[in-house]
Amino acid sequence: xxxxxxxxxxxxxxxxxxxxxxxxxxxxxxxxxxxxxxxxxxxxxxxxxxxxxxxxxxxxxxxxxxxxxxxxxxxxxxxxxxxxxxxxxxxxxxxxxxxxxxxxxxxxxxxxxxxxxxxxxxxxxxxxxxxxxxxxxxxxxxxxxxxxxxxxxxxxxxxxxxxxxxxxxxxxxxxxxxxxxxxxxxxxxxxxxxxxxxxxxxxxxxxxxxxxxxxxxxxxxxxxxxxxxxxxxxxxxxxxxxxxxxxxxxxxxxxxxxxxx
Amino acid sequence: xxxxxxxxxxxxxxxxxxxxxxxxxxxxxxxxxxxxxxxxxxxxxxxxxxxxxxxxxxxxxxxxxxxxxxxxxxxxxxxxxxxxxxxxxxxxxxxxxxxxxxxxxxxxxxxxxxxxxxxxxxxxxxxxxxxxxxxxxxxxxxxxxxxxxxxxxxxxxxxxxxxxxxxxxxxxxxxxxxxxxxxxxxxxxxxxxxxxxxxxxxxxxxxxxxxxxxxxxxxxxxxxxxxxxxxxxxxxxxxxxxxxxxxxxxxxxxxxxxxxxxxxxxxxxxxxxxxxxxxxxxxxxxxxxxxxxxxxxxxxxxxxxxxxxxxxxxxxxxxxxxxxxxxxxxxxxxxxxxxxxxxxxxxxxxxxxxxxxxxxxxxxxxxxxxxxxxxxxxxxxxxxxxxxxxxxxxxxxxxxxxxxxxxxxxxxxxxxxxxxxxxxxxxxxxxxxxxxxxxxxxxxxxxxxxxxxxxxxxxxxxxxxxxxxxxxxxxxxxxxxxxxxxxxxxxxxxxxxxxxxxxxxxxxxxxxxxxxxxxxxxxxxxxxxxxxxxxxxxxxxxxxxxxxxxxxxxxxxxxxxxxxxxxxxxxxxxxx
Numbered sequence: 001x002x003x004x005x006x007x008x009x010x011x012x013x014x015x016x017x018x019x020x021x022x023x024x025x026x027x028x029x030x031x032x033x034x035x036x037x038x039x040x041x042x043x044x045x046x047x048x049x050x051x052x053x054x055x056x057x058x059x060x061x062x063x064x065x066x067x068x069x070x071x072x073x074x075x076x077x078x079x080x081x082x083x084x085x086x087x088x089x090x091x092x093x094x095x096x097x098x099x100x101x102x103x104x105x106x107x108x109x110x111x112x113x114x115x116x117x118x119x120x121x122x123x124x125x126x127x128x129x130x131x132x133x134x135x136x137x138x139x140x141x142x143x144x145x146x147x148x149x150x151x152x153x154x155x156x157x158x159x160x161x162x163x164x165x166x167x168x169x170x171x172x173x174x175x176x177x178x179x180x181x182x183x184x185x186x187x188x189x190x191x192x193x194x195x196x197x198x199x200x201x202x203x204x205x206x207x208x209x210x211x212x213x214x215x216x217x218x219x220x221x222x223x224x225x226x227x228x229x230x231x232x233x234x235x236x237x238x239x240x241x242x243x244x245x246x247x248x249x250x251x252x253x254x255x256x257x258x259x260x261x
Numbered sequence: 262x263x264x265x266x267x268x269x270x271x272x273x274x275x276x277x278x279x280x281x282x283x284x285x286x287x288x289x290x291x292x293x294x295x296x297x298x299x300x301x302x303x304x305x306x307x308x309x310x311x312x313x314x315x316x317x318x319x320x321x322x323x324x325x326x327x328x329x330x331x332x333x334x335x336x337x338x339x340x341x342x343x344x345x346x347x348x349x350x351x352x353x354x355x356x357x358x359x360x361x362x363x364x365x366x367x368x369x370x371x372x373x374x375x376x377x378x379x380x381x382x383x384x385x386x387x388x389x390x391x392x393x394x395x396x397x398x399x400x401x402x403x404x405x406x407x408x409x410x411x412x413x414x415x416x417x418x419x420x421x422x423x424x425x426x427x428x429x430x431x432x433x434x435x436x437x438x439x440x441x442x443x444x445x446x447x448x449x450x451x452x453x454x455x456x457x458x459x460x461x462x463x464x465x466x467x468x469x470x471x472x473x474x475x476x477x478x479x480x481x482x483x484x485x486x487x488x489x490x491x492x493x494x495x496x497x498x499x500x501x502x503x504x505x506x507x508x509x510x511x512x513x514x515x516x517x518x519x520x521x522x523x524x525x526x527x528x529x530x531x532x533x534x535x536x537x538x539x540x541x542x543x544x545x546x547x548x549x550x551x552x553x554x555x556x557x558x559x560x561x562x563x564x565x566x567x568x569x570x571x572x573x574x575x576x577x578x579x580x581x582x583x584x585x586x587x588x589x590x591x592x593x594x595x596x597x598x599x600x601x602x603x604x605x606x607x608x609x610x611x612x613x614x615x616x617x618x619x620x621x622x623x624x625x626x627x628x629x630x631x632x633x634x635x636x637x638x639x640x641x642x643x644x645x646x647x648x649x650x651x652x653x654x655x656x657x658x659x660x661x662x663x664x665x666x667x668x669x670x671x672x673x674x675x676x677x678x679x680x681x682x683x684x685x686x687x688x689x690x691x692x693x694x695x696x697x698x699x700x701x702x703x704x705x706x707x708x709x710x711x712x713x714x715x716x717x718x719x720x721x722x723x724x725x726x727x728x729x730x731x732x733x734x735x736x737x738x739x740x741x742x743x744x745x746x747x748x749x750x751x752x753x754x755x756x757x758x759x760x761x762x763x764x765x766x767x768x769x770x771x772x773x774x775x776x777x778x779x780x781x782x783x784x785x786x787x788x789x790x791x792x793x794x795x796x797x798x799x800x801x802x803x804x805x806x807x808x809x810x811x812x813x814x815x816x817x818x819x820x821x822x823x824x825x826x827x828x829x830x831x832x833x834x835x836x837x
Contacts, residue, residue: 028689030611047615047682048689121702203675208685208701209692219681222540226559 003247010241013057014064021054026209034227044229046220052229055211056237062212063241066126066196067189073131074138074188079181081135082142083169087150097143104136112195116204126205130192138184145177152176183253190245197238213238310526311808311830318835319528320805325831326533329545330555330800333534336510340491343408343478344419350491351513351534352473352825354498356521358386358405358455359471360826363810363818367471371400371499372455381462386455386470393520394479395496395503402449404499408477409447409457410434424474427466429458473825501527501829510536515828528808528832546801552833553802553819558617558679561799565618573801575817580628580727581796582735583620583683587788590751591719592667593660600788602654604644606694612686613794619679620794625781626725626735628795630814633732633777640778643785644792648694655695663696671699673722674709683794684722716751723749724796728822732777737761740789752789805834 013020023041029049037044043052085096115129149155150173158172197214199205206212213234220230313319333349340350360370369375374387388402409428412419413435426432429446433439446458459466469475479490479497486495493507501523502515515532517524537545543560545551547570556564556574564570587594587603594600609622624641627634655661673684684701691697699720704712712718728734741761742753760780767773784790800819802809808831809817820827 026689026692028611028686028693030608030614030686033614034617048686117705122700203703207670207703208681209688222542222557223559225542225544226563 001251003244003249004251006240006244007248010060010244011064014061017057017061021051021057023051023054025050025055025058025211034223034230036227037229043233044227046216046230047223052216052233055216056213056234059211059213059216059234059237060241062123062206062210063193063196063238065123066130067193067245069123069127070130070134070192071185071188073127074134075181075185077131078135078138079142079174082139083146083174083177085139086143086146087165087169087173089147093143096139100136100139103133104140106133108133109195109198112199113202113204116199121204121207123206123210126196126199130195134188134192138181138188141180141184142177145180146173149173149176179256182256183249186245186249186252190242190249193241193245194238310523311528311832313807313832313834317807320833320835323529323833324531324533325529325553325806325828325833326535326551327553328534329537329541329551330543330557330560331539332555333513333536334539336536337513339488340496340504341478342473342476343412344417346421346424346472346474351502351504351515352476352820353500353502353515353532353828354496354504355476355500356392356400357470357472357476358388359467359475361471361824362826363812363824365823367468369467370471371405371477372470375467377466381466382459384457384459384466386457388453388455389522390453392499392522395498395518395520396481397520398481398497399452400477400499401452402455403452404477404480405455406447406449407480409475410442410445411478411483412474413445414442421474424469424472427459427463427469429460431460473822502529502532505531512536523829527829529828532828543801549803552806553800556799556801558619558682561619562617564801570801573803574799575802576797576799577817577819578630578812578814579796579798579821580631581724582623582626582628582792583680583722583724583794583796584623584626585687585791585793586718586721586723586750586752587791588716588719588721588751589789590716593658593669594720596658597788598654598658599660600791602651602695603691603697604785604788604791605647605651605654606691606697607644607687607791607793608646608690608694609793610646612683612690615682615686616679616794619797619799620683621797623792623795625785625792626739626790627727627732631727633735633774635778635781637778637782640782640785643782651694660695666697669697669699669720670702670718671720671722672702672704672709672712672718674706675703676706680722680724687722687793713749714747716748721749726796732774733765736777736780736784737765740784750789752787754783754787754789757783757787757789805836806831807834808832 027050029045032045032049033047035041035045041051041053043056046052046055081096081100085093111133112129115132116125119125119128155168155172158168163171196205196212197217200212200214201218203218206215208215216234217231217238220227224231335349337350338345338348340354341348342350342352342355356371358370358372359367361367371388371392372386373389376385377383386402386405388400388405390399392400394400409425411417413422413425413428413431415435415437422435423432426435430439430444431446434442434445439445448456450456457466477499479499482490482495482497486492489495491504493504496504498504498518499521501518501521503518504513505516506514513534513536515534517527517530521527535545535551539557543554543556543564546554561574564574585603587600589595589600613620613622624644625635629636652663655663659665671684671688673680681703688699688701691699713721713723725735725739728738740750740757742755742758757780760776760783764773764776764780767776809819810827810830812818818824818827
């Protein structure tokens with residue numbers, strides 16, 4: 001419940017950043033560098049005198065975009081592969097499953113860093129990198145669901161009535177497999193957000209001046225002792241976002257799938 | 262007998278390269294005349310122990326601890342300067358033939374006398390007899406012969422062996438065209454006489470002999486232990502210090518070398534150098550775990566504002582320049598008006614504020630106080646910050662009014678602190694003045710250099726750290742159009758190149774500087790680069806650290822890549 005509310009709030013922040021943020025996220029204020037939280041700047045200013053609060057609000061947009069955008073790609077790759085593999089079976093299944101296993105064996109963050117250094121930094125490339133590496137789990141889930149569903153009577157019935165592969169898949173099998181997929185997506189979002197933060201932290205994520213929480217923490221960790229506010233607030237934002245998505249995911253699972261309780 | 266002009270010119274360039282002015286030049290030429298124009302000799306460097314100042318009493322425990330803030334942030338690859346001058350080990354372990362003073366003047370060190378033949382193509386170093394290796398064996402001419410040959414030997418695979426290519430057959434030997442090492446022009450005529458025969462007249466050879474790359478190695482240790490010879494258990498050194506312990510990635514401990522000829526004048530018994538990442542900042546210093554440390558942005562301000570530590574902070578020379586390279590082969594910077602607009606658009610006063618005191622606004626390549634620095638209002642006017650002038654420049658271009666900019670990536674090297682905030686400030690002022698949106702692309706150092714040298718980057722944020730204080734370094738080594746390797750920019754200008762050539766070939770120092778000034782003006786008018794900021798460095802030392810040398814300008818000097826003679830002068834004062 002709390003998770004859900006925070007998630008909605010974060011989404012609103014991201015959508016209406018322009019209206020909510022008190023200052024621009026690019027405009028420097030050279031007269032007021034590295035200021036601590038004050039009435040003018042509730043969370044202080046950064047190395048260019050930019051308002052930390054405003055940059056965090058715009059940073060929420062990046063996080064949400066990455067979280068959702070990456071999951072779209074994950075679903076677009078993972079679900080078809082899982083479904084085809086599970087439904088057709090045989091040699092196709094064997095090949096696809098082994099391929100999935102190989103992909104699964106890569107350490108995710110390292111693989112993402114590799115992809116990012118090939119593609120270069122940028123929001124679009126983060127989508128691609130996260131999508132290319134994140135679809136494996138969802139493909140396995142989908143395959144498992146399809147395997148059990150395709151033997152069910154109603155699917156056999158549909159086939160007996162002459163329904164083609166496409167129709168059986170979209171009308172009968174996938175709707176049944178939807179619940180675990182949705183749950184997997186909600187858990188995938190915070191993972192993607194965190195990966196983006198980690199990438200930006202080490203400097204291969206989002207290019208400045210576009211703000212990202214991970215980048216804000218990474219750039220300012222050296223000043224932790226002198227200007228604590230530059231690191232602490234974005235870190236809190238990352239932590240809160242992760243937690244609320246996890247709670248939200250829990251809630252969604254409980255609501256959709258009482259059997260798993 | 263007269264020394265030929267081109268020889269004198271070459272000699273003078275090299276002297277200037279190490280910071281000697283016109284008067285010193287005349288002095289040396291006078292000395293040459295006194296020697297009948299046959300060569301020159303300099304007095305051997307007497308062991309001049311630093312004496313504690315009045316009221317200072319030497320502490321019983323002469324242990325000095327330094328590092329942090331960028332010094333010794335990584336474990337050294339080795340202490341083998343003879344093989345790799347960038348091994349980032351401790352130079353105080355070694356003593357070369359010559360050494361640089363705090364004013365970057367080369368003086369004899371392990372040599373007691375330096376002589377050359379008539380044209381400067383053969384140099385004779387007389388080696389002092391009173392200094393020994395840390396295993397109590399004598400430091401002889403044979404050690405230097407062996408060390409130079411080791412560096413040139415292709416089997417050693419020394420990455421910077423070309424440093425010694427002035428030596429006769431040095432290049433041929435290094436490139437395996439000559440296999441007989443006896444043909445290389447270094448020879449110990451006896452234990453105390455080293456004769457170096459060069460490819461031709463090279464008046465500056467004694468200066469080269471003062472660089473890190475000319476430090477010796479110990480034959481016995483190298484032959485016995487191979488690559489592991491600079492480990493604490495194996496190493497044999499001839500400098501003021503020797504290696505007591507080297508705990509990798511943790512700390513390096515030096516102790517006084519009792520066999521060094523000047524050991525009596527060396528106060529420090531122990532030197533502890535912990536390996537500390539930059540991110541720890543000045544915390545170890547504040548906790549009294551270090552006696553001296555380099556300072557990064559956040560810490561500088563912190564220490565300066567604290568009354569207990571503000572007196573500890575001092576500035577030291579580290580000449581360098583931050584600048585922008587608009588690539589003239591890539592739009593929109595192929596348009597001169599756009600480049601001029603960029604030059605006018607940089608609000609330098611404000612940009613340097615983000616560095617927290619570690620940069621000052623720059624209007625040319627050479628920082629004030631160094632030979633070739635220009636203070637000409639005409640040159641300052643070329644890139645003066647003027648928002649209106651910047652926007653006016655765009656009139657008649659497709660970008661009039663700050664519109665229609667293509668995607669612009671500003672690229673920089675992934676490196677130490679202070680670089681990125683400055684780059685972000687530059688982005689911000691470009692956006693403010695010209696509405697020019699740029700994306701900051703931080704590239705892995707190797708990728709950066711590769712693409713830089715291919716002139717493949719559109720817009721570059723970069724610095725040049727001065728190697729030696731002569732304009733030749735800041736212009737010729739950096740921007741000369743006919744350079745074949747390591748060229749950073751596609752920009753070429755014939756008039757500019759001609760000035761550089763004239764600067765190189767002119768002997769009169771005043772006229773030389775005129776050529777470089779003209780070159781600076783040409784380069785800025787054609788916007789081959791945009792100067793932004795000069796580097797400033799700070800360090801802090803505890804009140805009980807004494808003996809730090811000062812240069813002519815009265816600034817404290819710490820170990821860098823030219824001067825590396827700091828430790829043997831230091832002492833620890835009894836804490837009152």
